[in-house]
Amino acid sequence: MRYGLKVALRHLTSNLSQTGLLVFGVAVAVFIFIFMSALIGGLADLMVNRTLGGLAHVTIKVEDKALPLLKTDSEARVLVARQKSTRDTTGIQDAMPLLPVIDQVPGVAVSSAQITGGAVLIRGERVRQVSVTGLAPDRVTAIIPFERYLHTGRLSLEGDGILIGAILANDMNLSVESPVTLRTDQGNTAILRVSGIFSSGVGQLDTASAYLDIRTARNLFDMPNAVSRIELKLTDLYDAETVAARIVATTGLDAEPWTATAQQLYEGLRAQSDTGLILKSFALLTIVIGVASSLMLTTYRRRPEIGIMRAMGASQNFILFVFVSQGAIIGLFGGLIGAGLGVAILTPLTPIGEVRSGQLPIDVAQGSIGLAIALTMIGATLAAILPARAASRIDPVEAIGQ
Amino acid sequence: MMPSDETPLLELQDLTKTFGTGETATQVLKGLNLTLQKGGMIALLGASGSGKSTLLNILGTLLRPTSGGFTMLGQNLFTANDATLTDFRNRHIGFVFQLHNLLPDFTALENVIFPSAVRDGVERPAARRRGAELLDIVGLSDRINFRATKLSGGQKQRVAVARALMNNPDLILADEPTGNLDSKSAQQVMDLITRVNKSENTAFLISTHDEDIAAQCTSRIEIRDGRIS
Secondary structure, eight states: OHHHHHHHHHHHHHTHHHHHHHHHHHHHHHHHHHHHHHHHHHHHHHIIIIITSSOOSEEEEOOOOOOOOOOOSSSOOOOOOOOOOSSOOSOBTTOTTHHHHHHHSTTEEEEEEEEEEEEEEEETTEEEEEEEEEEOGGGTTSSSOHHHHEEEEOOOOTTTEEEEEHHHHHHTTOOTTOEEEEEETTSOEEEEEEEEEEOOSOHHHHHHEEEEEHHHHHHHTTOSSOBSEEEEEESSGGGHHHHHHHHHHHHOSEEEEHHHHSHHHHHHHHHHHHHHHHHHHHHHHHHHHHHHHHHHHHHHHTHHHHHHHHHTTOOHHHHHHHHHHHHHHHHHHHHHHHHHHHHHHHTTSOOGGGOOTTSOOOOGGGSOHHHHHHHHHHHHHHHHHHHHHHHHTOOHHHHHTO | OOOOTTSOSEEEEEEEEEESOGGGOEEEEEEEEEEEOTTOEEEEEOOTTSSHHHHHHHHTTSSOOSEEEEEETTEEOSSOOHHHHHHHHHHHEEEEOSSSOSOTTSBHHHHHHHHHHHHHTSOOHHHHHHHHHHHHHTTOGGGTTSBGGGSOHHHHHHHHHHHHHTTOOSEEEEESTTTTSOHHHHHHHHHHHHHHHHHHOOEEEEEESOHHHHHTSSEEEEEETTEEO
C-alpha cells in the first residue's frame, strides 16, 4: 500500500493551493475545538475555584446523633418528642486513622480534616462574630487556595497563629503579628496572633472567617478526639458523586458531593459543558463536510485518471485506498497544524489564577489536544469513504471517454 | 491451464454486446467470431458507431460482453470476476488511448512504471531500470523526469506505448493512437509500434480510420454494423 500512499500524496501536492486551503480549514476547526475545550474547562475551574472560593468536592461528616435516653427501671413506656439539632455535636470520632484510608480511595486528590465552630474575636472594644475552622498546619491550602489569596503575612498556623480575611482585619484594625482574643461558643478563650491576612473576593470568607491550627481548635471547641468534617479535593471534580459513593462504602460515613450542596453551580457547569460539546460537534461536522465535499470534487475532476489507473490494472481497492488516504492525510496535517495553532495562541494567555474580569479563562491543559487530533483524523477518514467509494466504482470506459 | 505456444491469443465465439434494456436496448455487437494468434499487428477498421470501440473495450476487459464466448490465453474471461479481470488486464494487456493517456501529476518514468508499481505495491528499482530502458526505446531518454503535462502530444503517445509494454503484455490495444497527432508524430508512433511488434513479439490491435496506418499492419479486421465483414 506504500504505492497507494505515494499516489495519494501526489494528488494532494499537485494542487498545493487547494490542499493548503482545505488543510487550513480543517486546522481552524481543530483550533476551535481546542479553544472550546480549553475555555469550557477554564470557565469551570474559575467558577468552582474562584466564585465559590474553596469549595470542597466531597464533604465527609456524620449525621447528628440523638442523645441516649436514661434507662427506666419500670416497664413503663417512655415517649419522647425530640427536636433535631441543627449542629452536629459529636463529629467524626477517631478520624485521624481514617485519613490514610480516605486518601487511598481512587479519585481523591487530597483530604483535609477540620474542626469547625462559632466564636467571637475580641480586640479592645471591638467584637466580631466569626466562623472558625481548625486546619492541619501542613494542609492549610488543601481546600481553599490560600496561597493565591494571601495578602500579607504567612500561611503558617503552628500553635497560636490565626488566618483572617482582609475586610475583617481592616474592620478590627488588625495587622500581621497583632494579638487577638478568641472566645468560642463553648466559653473557652485563647489569645492568638495574626499570622496572615488573605483576600479571596468571597464575602463570607473575607468578613467573618478565621482559620487556625487544628490542635488549638481541639482545645477551644472541646473536641479531643473527633473532627467536625473531612473535606476532599478530587482529581476530577465531575467525579464527585462516584467518589462520594465509594467513601460511603469504604468508611460507612456520610459523604456529600459538591453537586448536592451546590446544585445550581453544578447545573450551570453542566449546561456550559453541554454547550461546549455542541459547539465542538459542529466544528467536527465542519471538518467532515469540508473534507467530503472537497474530495467529491477531486474525484469528479480526476475521473479520466481513475479510468486510466483502472485500465492499467489498479484494483477497486487500490483506488479506494488512494482516496481514503487523502482524507486521512488531510485530517492528520489539519489536526497537527490546528493543535500547533492552539498551543501557540492559547498558551501565552493569562493563567486562570490571574484572570481579571473581561478576560477569558483559558486552560490549554484542558484543550483535549490529543482527542482533537484523533477525532479529526477519524472524521476526515470517514468523510473520505463516500467519495472514495464513488471513485472506485467509476466505469473506466466512460471515464476515459472512448 | 498454462497457455502453451499453440494456444491462440484470443478467441471470440458468437460474441454480442447490447447496451440498455427493453425498448431502448441497442445491440452493438451482433455475434462476432474471431481468433487471433500471438505476435500479430492487426488493424481494426470500421466507420464510427460500427462497434470498434466496444470490441476494443471488451477485449481490454474493461467492458463485459452480453453473450458468447470470450477466451484469452486459454482463460475464460466471460465468467471472471472484477478482481480476476483487473489482474489479467495488468499482466497481459496494454493500452494506448487516443486521449487522456497519462497521469498528469506523474513524470514520464512514473507513468511508464505504473502498471508494475500498482501490481507490486511499490516502485521497485528493477522496474525503474526497465522503465528507463523503455523510454530509451521510444526515444525519450532525455524526458524521463518531465511531468506528463510538459510533454508534447507525440511524446505523450510514445510514453503511453512504453507504459503499455511495461509488464511484457501479450496484447496491446491501441484506440486511434495517432488520431490526435500531426502526420510526422503519427509516423513516429507507428514506426515505434512496428519496431516493438517485431522485437518484443507483442501483438497489437490498432483501431483506426486511417488507411495509411492500416497499410502498415500485417492483417486487418473490418467491422460493419456490429459484424466482422
